[in-house]
Amino acid sequence: MFLFLQTTLNGLVLGGLYSLAAVGFSLIFGVLGIVNLTHGIFVVAGAFGALVLYNEFGLDPLLAMLPVGIVLFAVGYIYQRTVIHWAISRASLVASLVVTFGVAMIGRNLMQLTFGPDAHSITPSYSFSSLTFGPLQIDVVRVVALGASLVLLLLLALVLAKTHFGRAVRATAQQPLAAELSGLNVQRLHGLTFGISAALAGASGAIIGIVQPFTPASEVAWTLNAFIVVVLGGIGSPAGALVGGILLGLINAYTAQYIGPSLTQAAMFLVLVLMLLLRPNGLLGNAFGESR
Amino acid sequence: MNRSLAIIAALAALIVIAVLPLWMPPFYTRVVQLFFFSAALATAWNILGGYTGYWSFGHTVFIGIGAFASAHLVTHLGPFGSGPWSMVVPVLLSGLICGLFAAILAYPILRLRGIYFAIAMLGVGQVVGELVTNISWFQGGVGVFLAAPVPQGMPPEQFFYYLFAGLLILCLAVSFWVRHSRFGYALLAIREDEDTAMMLGVATERYKIAAFVMSAVLVGLLGAVYGYTVGYFTTSSVFRLDFSLNMIVFCLIGGIGTLFGPVIGTAVMLLLTQVLLSGFLDIHLLITGVIVVAIILIMPGGILGALRPKRRASASKAEPAAKVQS
Numbered sequence: 281m282f283l284f285l286q287t288t289l290n291g292l293v294l295g296g297l298y299s300l301a302a303v304g305f306s307l308i309f310g311v312l313g314i315v316n317l318t319h320g321i322f323v324v325a326g327a328f329g330a331l332v333l334y335n336e337f338g339l340d341p342l343l344a345m346l347p348v349g350i351v352l353f354a355v356g357y358i359y360q361r362t363v364i365h366w367a368i369s370r371a372s373l374v375a376s377l378v379v380t381f382g383v384a385m386i387g388r389n390l391m392q393l394t395f396g397p398d399a400h401s402i403t404p405s406y407s408f409s410s411l412t413f414g415p416l417q418i419d420v421v422r423v424v425a426l427g428a429s430l431v432l433l434l435l436l437a438l439v440l441a442k443t444h445f446g447r448a449v450r451a452t453a454q455q456p457l458a459a460e461l462s463g464l465n466v467q468r469l470h471g472l473t474f475g476i477s478a479a480l481a482g483a484s485g486a487i488i489g490i491v492q493p494f495t496p497a498s499e500v501a502w503t504l505n506a507f508i509v510v511v512l513g514g515i516g517s518p519a520g521a522l523v524g525g526i527l528l529g530l531i532n533a534y535t536a537q538y539i540g541p542s543l544t545q546a547a548m549f550l551v552l553v554l555m556l557l558l559r560p561n562g563l564l565g566n567a568f569g570e571s572r
Numbered sequence: 573m574n575r576s577l578a579i580i581a582a583l584a585a586l587i588v589i590a591v592l593p594l595w596m597p598p599f600y601t602r603v604v605q606l607f608f609f610s611a612a613l614a615t616a617w618n619i620l621g622g623y624t625g626y627w628s629f630g631h632t633v634f635i636g637i638g639a640f641a642s643a644h645l646v647t648h649l650g651p652f653g654s655g656p657w658s659m660v661v662p663v664l665l666s667g668l669i670c671g672l673f674a675a676i677l678a679y680p681i682l683r684l685r686g687i688y689f690a691i692a693m694l695g696v697g698q699v700v701g702e703l704v705t706n707i708s709w710f711q712g713g714v715g716v717f718l719a720a721p722v723p724q725g726m727p728p729e730q731f732f733y734y735l736f737a738g739l740l741i742l743c744l745a746v747s748f749w750v751r752h753s754r755f756g757y758a759l760l761a762i763r764e765d766e767d768t769a770m771m772l773g774v775a776t777e778r779y780k781i782a783a784f785v786m787s788a789v790l791v792g793l794l795g796a797v798y799g800y801t802v803g804y805f806t807t808s809s810v811f812r813l814d815f816s817l818n819m820i821v822f823c824l825i826g827g828i829g830t831l832f833g834p835v836i837g838t839a840v841m842l843l844l845t846q847v848l849l850s851g852f853l854d855i856h857l858l859i860t861g862v863i864v865v866a867i868i869l870i871m872p873g874g875i876l877g878a879l880r881p882k883r884r885a886s887a888s889k890a891e892p893a894a895k896v897q898s
C-alpha cells in the first residue's frame with residue numbers, strides 16, 4: 281500500500297512536468313493544425329539555457345524561466361513566420377511534419393556541437409533536500425517543479441479564457457477564414473501562438489533540467505511525450521494537457537515499479553496506439569470544437 | 573519515352589549492374605550495395621506512402637521482423653538445404669511473416685489517417701522493438717547470429733550486391749505494376765481524396781490493406797537479407813529509427829509517388845552523405861536536416877516533381893490525408 285502511494289505520488293509529479301512540456305505542442309496542434317516535431321528542441325534548449333545562466337551567473341533555474349522564455353518566444357515567432365509558413369504555403373500540411381523534423385535534426389546537431397553529447401543536469405542548492413509526509417517522501421525540487429508547472433498552466437488557461445488575445449486565438453483556431461474576415465490578423469496570431477508555445481516549452485525545459493538529466497538527443501523523447509500527452513488528454517487546451525500529462529506520468533511510474541523499468545516506453549506507446557484507435561480526440565476532446 | 577527505347581535502356585542498365593562489381597574496388601561495391609538496399613526500401617515504402625498517401629514513420633518494424641524471423645527460422649528449423657539456395661526458404665517465409673503481421677495490424681491501424689497514422693506506426697516500431705528486446709525468447713537484447721551462405725570463391729560484398737540488385741528490381745517491378753494497374757489508380761484516388769474515392773465505389777479499406785501488406789512483404793524480404801549481410805544483430809541494429817526516416821527522406825527528395833523518385837532520391841542522398849561528406853561525420857545530422865528543409869521549401873515535389881512543371885499543381889495538393897481528424 282505504501283509502495284503504491286509513493287509510486288502514485290512520483291507519477292503525479294512526473295505528470296505535472298509532462299503537462300507543462302506538452303502544453304505548447306498541444307496549443308500549436310490545436311490552433312495551427314500542425315505537429316511540431318521541433319518541440320523537443322525547444323524543451324532541451326530551455327534546459328541548456330537555464331544551465332548556462334546557472335553556471336555563468338548563478339541564476340536560479342526557476343528565475344531563468346523568464347529570460348529563457350523570452351528568447352524562445354522570439355525564436356518561435358520568427359520560426360513560424362518564416363520556415364513553417366513557407367512550408368505550409370508552398371507544400372502541404374504533412375510537409376510541415378518533415379520540415380519540423382529537419383529543423384529538429386539541425387537543432388540537435390547544433391546543440392551536440394555546442395554542449396557535447398553527454399548528459400547534463402542543473403543542481404541548485406535545494407536539489408538534495410526532501411520533504412516527508414508520514415512514510416511518504418518527495419524531493420523539494422519535484423514539489424517546486426510541480427508547483428511551477430501548475431501555475432504556468434493555470435496562467436495559460438486564464439489568458440486563453442479571459443483576455444481579448446485568448447479569444448482571438450480561439451477564434452483563429454475554430455475558423456481561420458472567419459477570424460480573418462472579422463479583422464483579426466491570423467498570420468500574426470499564428471506567429472504569437474507559436475512563440476508562446478516555444479516559451480512554455482523552454483520554461484518547462486528549465487524546470488526539467490533540475491529534476492532530470494538531459495542530453496541533446498533527449499529532444500526526441502520530449503517530442504514523443506508531448507504527442508502522447510496530447511493524444512491522451514485532448515488537443516489545444518491546458519486542461520487536456522494536464523489530464524494527459526498526469527495519465528502519462530502515472531502510466532510511466534506504475535510500469536517502472538510493477539512491470540519493469542525497461543518497458544516504460546513500450547507501455548506508453550501501447551496506450552498511445554490503443555487511445556488512437558478507441559478515442560483519437562483524447563479524453564477531453566478537441567478544445568476548438570468540431571469545426572476543424 | 574517510347575516502349576522499345578525503355579526496354580533497351582533497362583537492358584543496358586541490367587548489363588551495367590551485372591558487370592560493375594567485376595571492375596569496382598570492394599569499397600564501392602559496398603556503397604552500391606547499400607544504395608540498392610536503401611533504394612529498394614524507399615521504393616517499397618513509396619507503394620504505401622507515395623501512392624496511397626499513408627506516411628508510415630515506423631517501417632523499420634518490418635526490417636526488424638524480417639531479420640529476426642529468418643534468424644529464428646534458421647536456428648530452430650534450419651538448415652534449409654546448403655549453399656546460397658538455403659537462404660531462399662527463410663527469406664521467403666520471413667516476408668510471409670511480415671505480410672501476416674501487417675495484415676493483422678492493418679485492420680485497426682489503417683483506420684487512422686495522416687499524422688495519426690504516421691505517429692501510430694512510429695509507436696508500433698518502438699513497441700515491437702522493445703518487446704523483441706525484453707522477451708527473452710526473441711534474444712533481441714543479446715543478439716542473434718545469421719551466417720551468410722556465400723558461394724565459394726565469391727567475395728561476400730559481391731554476392732550481396734547481386735542479391736540486393738535483384739531485390740531492387742523486384743521492388744521496382746512491383747511498383748511499376750501497381751502504378752499502371754487498376755489497383756494503383758485506386759490507391760492514387762485514396763491519396764487524393766479518400767472519402768470521395770469511397771463514395772465512388774472504390775473499396776478503400778481492401779485496397780489500403782493490400783498496399784500496406786505489399787509494402788510490408790517487400791520490406792520484410794529486404795530485412796531478412798539485410799540480416800544475412802550483417803551476420804549478427806541485436807534489436808537496436810535492425811529496429812532503427814533512421815531506417816524509417818531514410819525511407820521517407822529518400823522518397824521526398826526524389827519525388828514522392830513516382831516510380832523512379834525513390835531511386836533518384838537515394839542516389840542523391842547517398843552520394844552526398846556517403847561519398848562527398850564522409851569526412852564530416854559530426855555535422856551529418858545538420859546537413860541532412862538542411863537538405864530536407866531546403867527540398868521541401870524549394871521543390872516540394874522532389875527532384876522529379878521539379879523537372880516536370882506541369883505536375884507541380886497536383887503534387888502540391890497530393891496529401892489530403894494531412895487534414896486533422898475531428
